[in-house]
Amino acid sequence: MYNTTIAHSIINRTTASTLPTLPTTSSVSSVATTSTYNVNYTSCAQVEPILYPSYFGYYLAVPEWEAILTAIVLSVIIIATIVGNILVILSVFTYKPLRIVQNFFIVSLAVADLTVATLVLPFNVAYSIIGKWVFGIHLCKMWLTCDVLCCTSSILNLCAIALDRYWAITDPINYAQKRTVGRVLFLIAGVWILSLIISSPPLVGWNDWPDDFTSDSPCELTSNRGYVIYSSLGSFYIPLIIMTI
Numbered sequence: 001m002y003n004t005t006i007a008h009s010i011i012n013r014t015t016a017s018t019l020p021t022l023p024t025t026s027s028v029s030s031v032a033t034t035s036t037y038n039v040n041y042t043s044c045a046q047v048e049p050i051l052y053p054s055y056f057g058y059y060l061a062v063p064e065w066e067a068i069l070t071a072i073v074l075s076v077i078i079i080a081t082i083v084g085n086i087l088v089i090l091s092v093f094t095y096k097p098l099r100i101v102q103n104f105f106i107v108s109l110a111v112a113d114l115t116v117a118t119l120v121l122p123f124n125v126a127y128s129i130i131g132k133w134v135f136g137i138h139l140c141k142m143w144l145t146c147d148v149l150c151c152t153s154s155i156l157n158l159c160a161i162a163l164d165r166y167w168a169i170t171d172p173i174n175y176a177q178k179r180t181v182g183r184v185l186f187l188i189a190g191v192w193i194l195s196l197i198i199s200s201p202p203l204v205g206w207n208d209w210p211d212d213f214t215s216d217s218p219c220e221l222t223s224n225r226g227y228v229i230y231s232s233l234g235s236f237y238i239p240l241i242i243m244t245i
Helices: 002-018 025-045 064-094 101-130 137-170 172-178 181-199 225-244
Strands: none
Touching: 064 101, 101 137, 101 181, 137 172, 137 181, 137 225, 181 225
């Protein structure tokens, strides 16, 4: 009996030491989760933007047919914008019945839209087709500044036109005497100076642009929260409140 008990004990110990340890449910799920995370992380790290070859030897962000169609449509829009705003400016200065003081605001608005069509939209078309900025850091800063400057000036000119019409309706006799060429030009100058004040802070350091700018670096306006709030208030929300009230 004693020998049999010893034999069973030896067999049990030998079996326990030789049999492999099976993983528990928690360890299996942990390994599976870790493997899944590794696979997902690797697949996300290897994702690259899709580029399409073109006839001219450059790689584009869109297929070549789409790039050609986009370039044609947007070029027509740009040309129509330039021609239309030039005609507006010429009509005010060449047609005598339109050469009145209040139409100077229309001329200022046309100039703002004309600068958008000539300085902002062509680079925007190229950037959207190529998929990266290839014009250097200095043109990037100029493009972004002109974008904010011209768009802000366009909105503020609309605000000035709304205020001019409001004063002309609510106080027509007194305002007709106050609406002189000097006052109108002063208001227009204030619109452009205010637009410059809103658009220029990124040029003097209020930005998060990279120090080493390459062709792979995105040409984007600063995402600094302070400047985003500052520019959006001055360029959109405050003029919107003034025009709606």
